[in-house]
Amino acid sequence: MTDWEAVIGLEIHVQLATQTKMFCSCSPVFGDDPNTHTCPVCLGLPGALPVANAQAVHLGLMIGLALGCSLASQSVFHRKNYFYADSPKGYQISQFDQPLCGPGNLAGVRIHRVHLEDDAAKLIHASESGRIAGADSSTVDFNRAGTPLAEIVTEPDLHSAAQAREWLALLRTTLRTLGVSDVSMDEGSLRCDANISLRRVGDQTLGTKTELKNMNSFRFVERGIEAEIIRQRELLDSGQTVTQETLHFDPRSGSLTTLRSKEEAHDYRYFPEPDLLPVEVTEAMIASARDALPELPIERAARYVSELQIDDVLAERLAGDAELAEFFDAVVEAADKSIEARVLATWVSDDAAGRAGDDGLLASKLEPAALAELVALVDDGSITTAAGRTVLDQLFEVGGSPAAIVSDQGLGKVDGGDELEAAVDAAIAAEPEAAEKVRAGEQKALGPLVGVVMKHTSGRADGGEVRKLLLERLGS
Amino acid sequence: MSNDPTALTAASSAALVKSGELDASDLFEAWLGRAELDTFGALSWIAQAGESPEQVDGPLGGVPLAVKDLFCTEGVPSQSGSKILEGYKPPYTASVVEALAKSGAPLLCKTHQDEFAMGSSNENCAFGPVLNPWDKSRVPGGSSGGSAVAVAAGLAPWALGTDTGGSIRQPAALCGIVGLKPTYGSVSRYGMIAFASSLDQAGPLTQDVTDAALLFSQMIARDPRDATSVGHQESIHLPDRRDLTGVRLGVPEELSGDGIEPGVRATFEETLERARELGAEVVPCPLPHAPHALSAYYLIAPAECSSNLARFDGVRYGQRVDPGDGLDAMYSATRAAGFGPEVRRRIMLGTYALSSGYYDAYYGRAQRVRTLIQRDFDEAFANCDAIVTPTSSSVAFPLGSRTADPLSMYLSDFCTVPMSLAGIPAISIPNGMSEGLPTGFQIAGPAFAENSILGIAHALESSIQFDRSGARV
Numbered sequence: 010m011t012d013w014e015a016v017i018g019l020e021i022h023v024q025l026a027t028q029t030k031m032f033c034s035c036s037p038v039f040g041d042d043p044n045t046h047t048c049p050v051c052l053g054l055p056g057a058l059p060v061a062n063a064q065a066v067h068l069g070l071m072i073g074l075a076l077g078c079s080l081a082s083q084s085v086f087h088r089k090n091y092f093y094a095d096s097p098k099g100y101q102i103s104q105f106d107q108p109l110c111g112p113g114n115l116a117g118v119r120i121h122r123v124h125l126e127d128d129a130a131k132l133i134h135a136s137e138s139g140r141i142a143g144a145d146s147s148t149v150d151f152n153r154a155g156t157p158l159a160e161i162v163t164e165p166d167l168h169s170a171a172q173a174r175e176w177l178a179l180l181r182t183t184l185r186t187l188g189v190s191d192v193s194m195d196e197g198s199l200r201c202d203a204n205i206s207l208r209r210v211g212d213q214t215l216g217t218k219t220e221l222k223n224m225n226s227f228r229f230v231e232r233g234i235e236a237e238i239i240r241q242r243e244l245l246d247s248g249q250t251v252t253q254e255t256l257h258f259d260p261r262s263g264s265l266t267t268l269r270s271k272e273e274a275h276d277y278r279y280f281p282e283p284d285l286l287p288v289e290v291t292e293a294m295i296a297s298a299r300d301a302l303p304e305l306p307i308e309r310a311a312r313y314v315s316e317l318q319i320d321d322v323l324a325e326r327l328a329g330d331a332e333l334a335e336f337f338d339a340v341v342e343a344a345d346k347s348i349e350a351r352v353l354a355t356w357v358s359d360d361a362a363g364r365a366g367d368d369g370l371l372a373s374k375l376e377p378a379a380l381a382e383l384v385a386l387v388d389d390g391s392i393t394t395a396a397g398r399t400v401l402d403q404l405f406e407v408g409g410s411p412a413a414i415v416s417d418q419g420l421g422k423v424d425g426g427d428e429l430e431a432a433v434d435a436a437i438a439a440e441p442e443a444a445e446k447v448r449a450g451e452q453k454a455l456g457p458l459v460g461v462v463m464k465h466t467s468g469r470a471d472g473g474e475v476r477k478l479l480l481e482r483l484g485s
Numbered sequence: 486m487s488n489d490p491t492a493l494t495a496a497s498s499a500a501l502v503k504s505g506e507l508d509a510s511d512l513f514e515a516w517l518g519r520a521e522l523d524t525f526g527a528l529s530w531i532a533q534a535g536e537s538p539e540q541v542d543g544p545l546g547g548v549p550l551a552v553k554d555l556f557c558t559e560g561v562p563s564q565s566g567s568k569i570l571e572g573y574k575p576p577y578t579a580s581v582v583e584a585l586a587k588s589g590a591p592l593l594c595k596t597h598q599d600e601f602a603m604g605s606s607n608e609n610c611a612f613g614p615v616l617n618p619w620d621k622s623r624v625p626g627g628s629s630g631g632s633a634v635a636v637a638a639g640l641a642p643w644a645l646g647t648d649t650g651g652s653i654r655q656p657a658a659l660c661g662i663v664g665l666k667p668t669y670g671s672v673s674r675y676g677m678i679a680f681a682s683s684l685d686q687a688g689p690l691t692q693d694v695t696d697a698a699l700l701f702s703q704m705i706a707r708d709p710r711d712a713t714s715v716g717h718q719e720s721i722h723l724p725d726r727r728d729l730t731g732v733r734l735g736v737p738e739e740l741s742g743d744g745i746e747p748g749v750r751a752t753f754e755e756t757l758e759r760a761r762e763l764g765a766e767v768v769p770c771p772l773p774h775a776p777h778a779l780s781a782y783y784l785i786a787p788a789e790c791s792s793n794l795a796r797f798d799g800v801r802y803g804q805r806v807d808p809g810d811g812l813d814a815m816y817s818a819t820r821a822a823g824f825g826p827e828v829r830r831r832i833m834l835g836t837y838a839l840s841s842g843y844y845d846a847y848y849g850r851a852q853r854v855r856t857l858i859q860r861d862f863d864e865a866f867a868n869c870d871a872i873v874t875p876t877s878s879s880v881a882f883p884l885g886s887r888t889a890d891p892l893s894m895y896l897s898d899f900c901t902v903p904m905s906l907a908g909i910p911a912i913s914i915p916n917g918m919s920e921g922l923p924t925g926f927q928i929a930g931p932a933f934a935e936n937s938i939l940g941i942a943h944a945l946e947s948s949i950q951f952d953r954s955g956a957r958v
């Protein structure tokens with residue numbers, strides 16, 4: 010059997026978080042009643058004309074800078090002509106041979122280009138699946154029509170479904186950090202198409218590619234690409250050829266269906282949009298976009314390593330999630346400087362993020378300052394790590410001050426004294442066999458006894474101290 | 486002075502309103518009465534009697550306006566001469582119509598036109614042809630034929646038209662009135678139902694040059710809703726020029742020699758002689774690429790229209806024909822039934838010209854020719870102040886005489902298309918008669934030189950003393 014290498018390029022559409030649509034003054038909102046954010050321009054009424062949104066150009070330049078792209082000094086909008094019910098003007102206004110941003114690179118994947126265009130309207134099909142097949146009728150919601158999009162096109166530099174997903178996640182974090190988009194795949198503000206082909210390992214020429222359209226979650230991106238790689242490999246292994254076509258991945262059945270073949274490909278009859286002047290990108294516009302750039306995930310991870318002495322893996326994990334990194338930065342800001350940042354990082358990354366689940370840290374009641382205070386209590390020995398985790402549970406659910414929770418619920422460390430001695434005696438009484446083994450010099454039998462003490466003290470006792478006390482009592 | 490205010494030019498009426506000698510509401514009602522006299526099929530809509538609009542104190546003095554069908558007017562049918570938009574009432578008003586109303590020119594009536602402004606005879610109107618008031622068996626020219634007839638026949642004091650390749654100037658010439666195609670970008674296109682975006686420009690059709698200057702002075706504006714509008718570099722003043730001392734007029738052999746009817750050519754030569762008498766120097770002025778203008782125009786304009794007209798799909802507005810066999814079938818049926826033959830022809834031409842593999846050979850090459858023509862004009866204006874040609878190679882032709890042969894119809898725009906491609910201003914003024922019908926004299930200037938060509942036009946107009954009473958009903 011031949012060894013095949015997958016070659017994958019991505020096309021990502023990002024809805025830009027502008028105040029107004031790409032070519033009119035309607036607000037681009039998601040989820041409102043249908044056709045409540047429309048005007049003559051985005052409805053394509055006779056006589057209406059587009060005017061390019063300067064803020065969209067600004068956000069597009071920010072994306073270009075963040076992805077290391079070369080920026081055009083002049084960018085031209087074209088008309089991409091096609092008939093469909095989601096296209097009110099009968100054409101999309103998009104950039105063609107003079108995109109806003111040229112070649113760039115993000116984490117080793119080359120960016121081919123980034124360009125601006127307007128989104129289509131949303132079709133709502135009256136069928137069980139919500140897809141057009143089997144629908145009795147379809148209606149059109151023009152709220153989405155004209156929403157600004159940045160299309161980011163990569164070179165075919167990805168080689169597995171998992172790698173594609175991972176890179177897409179980094180791109181999303183980068184875009185979220187930039188604040189240019191909501192980047193929600195659920196709501197369609199981030200959409201991904203993939204071009205996929207296989208070639209023999211070692212070959213330089215590319216095989217015939219297929220295009221996988223509109224995968225609307227990270228999981229489906231990975232599953233869809235994987236399914237298409239397998240399909241192509243089976244074709245090639247059995248001596249057949251891959252046909253150039255556009256495919257849809259159905260996540261429910263896991264199957265791939267043809268949307269259109271090469272013969273059915275559109276001739277979009279591109280020509281320069283005569284209703285718009287070329288966008289002249291000035292030094293001032295570039296400077297303004299550069300000034301607006303926040304610290305990017307890759308830069309942030311490097312800073313965590315060099316300034317905070319956090320190890321690479323943990324630094325990348327924190328920086329790779331814009332929300333988590335922001336939360337971590339706030340914890341570091343609030344914490345006493347005597348506490349090592351990597352201790353804070355572990356609490357944020359393992360304990361806090363682990364509890365956050367899919368909704369994210371910002372949805373919880375936990376405040377960065379409260380977590381900083383909690384880590385300080387553990388760090389100075391006021392409470393044990395186990396008790397700290399109990400406090401963290403409370404902070405997540407109801408919020409509040411760690412010190413208050415510790416005192417209200419008596420979670421302060423058991424410091425020797427009567428309480429601890431009583432717990433040790435009780436443990437020896439409860440586990441006589443283990444106690445006997447320890448007396449006989451079998452140190453590993455201490456385990457069950459320590460466990461009982463911890464249980465009695467709700468984890469508030471220091472493990473070392475408990476061991477010491479047990480050994481004293483059992484005279485070994 | 487006659488007691489009939491509709492016998493006056495628009496500027497004279499505006500002056501009387503401003504001096505208090507004439508009541509603007511009375512003036513509006515009087516013009517409503519005139520509009521009712523339309524027996525030429527010129528008007529598509531007339532304002533309701535007794536509902537004269539609120540008076541505004543503006544420079545246009547309440548003198549009401551005829552507006553070409555393709556301008557969107559809120560709540561008033563705006564059909565662009567097409568069946569596909571029959572009865573369509575837009576929810577908004579075109580910027581320039583709004584601006585003129587604010588300056589004191591309220592909407593009196595709307596005028597018929599060639600469908601989507603595609604035509605030179607007004608025979609391509611879905612609602613019937615418009616007849617020439619000088620001779621009802623002849624065409625008024627197009628595409629702003631209804632507007633030209635409204636002014637020539639005295640149905641309206643002045644009118645708004647649009648010019649893409651000659652659609653103001655040619656009907657103005659054939660109807661014996663004044664028509665100005667302004668510099669591209671000086672008037673907002675927002676709310677004009679588009680034919681060819683890079684060429685369309687609104688302009689006045691008027692009884693005389695002064696009226697044209699007055700109306701145009703209130704049309705120029707940088708409109709934030711039209712990215713291609715730049716406004717004007719200078720304010721437009723009413724022309725008072727009586728002589729042409731120191732003026733160099735360039736005559737391009739390419740646009741004034743072969744192909745011009747002898748009678749038209751004779752009146753053109755006569756007016757050149759008048760210009761010399763007024764002190765002008767008349768010099769030859771080559772425009773070597775001008776003969777290719779028509780070919781370039783008939784690629785660029787159809788290409789743009791094939792895209793501009795894609796929105797008429799029956800989904801959101803206008804006519805819909807649905808055979809019940811899916812979306813594509815609905816598109817085909819709607820567009821086949823809604824568009825007339827000339828519109829369909831140009832959509833096909835344009836679609837072909839933009840097709841992958843043909844773009845460079847057709848659209849791309851046409852744009853290069855356009856650049857060469859612009860350069861010709863730049864070089865020409867280094868040697869002369871204005872370029873003069875006959876506006877149309879012929880007088881008004883008989884109805885039906887060119888409809889079977891699109892190419893002969895396209896030749897009607899031979900003298901006007903080069904200026905459209907160059908985006909420069911050009912005015913047509915009545916130039917005497919040939920075969921009992923008016924001829925037109927075209928004066929073109931560099932971009933934003935409207936004041937200059939209006940001045941030259943005014944001086945010639947004063948000398949020619951054209952009698953337009955023969956067209957008045």
Ligand SMILES: [Zn+2]
Pocket residue numbers: 030033034035046047048049050051052155
């Ligand atoms: Zn809108």
